[in-house]
Amino acid sequence: MILTIIRILEYHDPYTKGHSKNVATLASLVAERMGLPDEMIRKTYWAALVHDIGKIVIPSTILNKEGKLTLEEFEVIKKHPVYGHDFLSTSSELRELAKYVYHHHERWDGKGYPSGLSGEDIPLISRIIAVVDAWDAMRSDRPYRKGLPKEIALKELIEHAGMQFDPEIVKIFVSLIEEQGIG
Template identity: 90%
Template sequence: MEISNIITLALGVSVVANGFLVSKLMKKSKENKYFSSQLQKFKDLSSKLRDIVVQREETFYKNLHEVAVGFLERVNKSYFIVLDGEYGSTVSIFGDSSINVAKRVKKTELPFATERVYTIEKDKLSALFPNLVKDGSEKKMLLVSDIFIGGELKAKLLFERDEPFAKEEMETIKSLGPFFTSFIATHSYVSNQGKFQKDMILTIIRILEYHDPYTKGHSKNVATLASLIAEKMGLSDEMIRKTYWAALVHDIGKIVIPSTILNKEGKLTIEEFEIIKKHPVYGHDFLSTSSDLRELAKYVYHHHERWDGKGYPSGLSGEDIPLISRIITVVDAWDAMRSDRPYRKGLPKEVAMKELVEHSGIQFDPSIVKVFLSLIEEQGIG
């Protein structure tokens, strides 16, 4: 099954569960204000669904945690613990971060009850939160929510505050359980699927590198730098990931260009150059056979366009060229200038930077050059 179908299916299940909860809350919202505000939060949660499941692990848990905390009136501290085998790891902390929290704790040392949502005395958690127990001698209660996937305990959410938790709040947290289950399960599926596809693509890149040894490491460098630019430009997580993948495969079409042309040391003839110029078209043709990779195919197709419209294969100019392709063009040129070739040494960093500036607004998108130059300064990119 394709990844997009899996997401749609899992989200569909969540939406059905959400619909059930919303209707339950709607009945209660007529009764009091607390439930009507909770109803709004559930509605907002649905719209966030798709964005959250495709995020990187760290951001994903942080956002999911934030959503959970938002459902309670007030929380001093909260911890999100994910279990893996015999151990639990704290993946997100809300509130006072100076509290000493064990990053990894044995599953058997975690609080446990037969209910899915329950309160527990704070000093029962000494193994996990040694300093939390020491601060304040009174026995505070913690609200614990256990999240199960396929009958197996997968995560724990802990909430702490000075006042006791109301029955309604415990009910809300309980209602969130199915959401969290489907969020975490979908996210872990999407991440694994992503890893498999990445491994496949890296294998193909390695084959390309055998065919064209001068590109060794080039695809990975271009992918890393392109995604740094995308991040710096404030693009969404999904766009950053697409940038990385498109950059990783940008030269994949070279695999069908004869190696005698690719590896030729002397000057290329006009005919040979025309053959090389076809690699973005070939790359596009390979990638567009997979529905998951079709969008990347478009970015690969345009990675040799120029800002002034004198590039190939379409001769697009300015912002008509897809943004991701424009990002790849800049870092592709940078990495090529900085790398050694059999017939010349790589250009020094300052010279390569000067080249980028000189061709900014002609070959390259000036705003991307600006972002990239500031990245070079800030992060000391070689």
């Protein structure tokens, strides 16, 4: 059922084709590298797979806009974690994943959304998804720009560690990318 919903999202937003799967695969590798228990690794995979599910209700004119978003359009985009949380919370099997989806755009420095959580108050799985999601988004072509080269995307993650991203997770992710030649 989840995979079907992801396919619907990719149909609605073709620029994210493969994004959810990429984020899920890489996020679970990070969780594994961190030595998390198997159950946490599984939760990381599934939460990452559905992290953008709330975008299903974001108008495609906003999702696929070629130019810069207006402030009003960005406010609409910022609601996708809330929508995703609402969708997933209706299922007892998916309720825990809903929490991780809700917080995947929080920032280490507290300037994220929707709750403005900071540091370790952000659920660990959400912090992992935040790093990997940013990586995959930077590396992918979008309507408004071409994907960034690997070196520039890595540099962006490193520069924003301790501000936007959990610095330990960035360190682990960067070493994973470099050691395994991912990207």
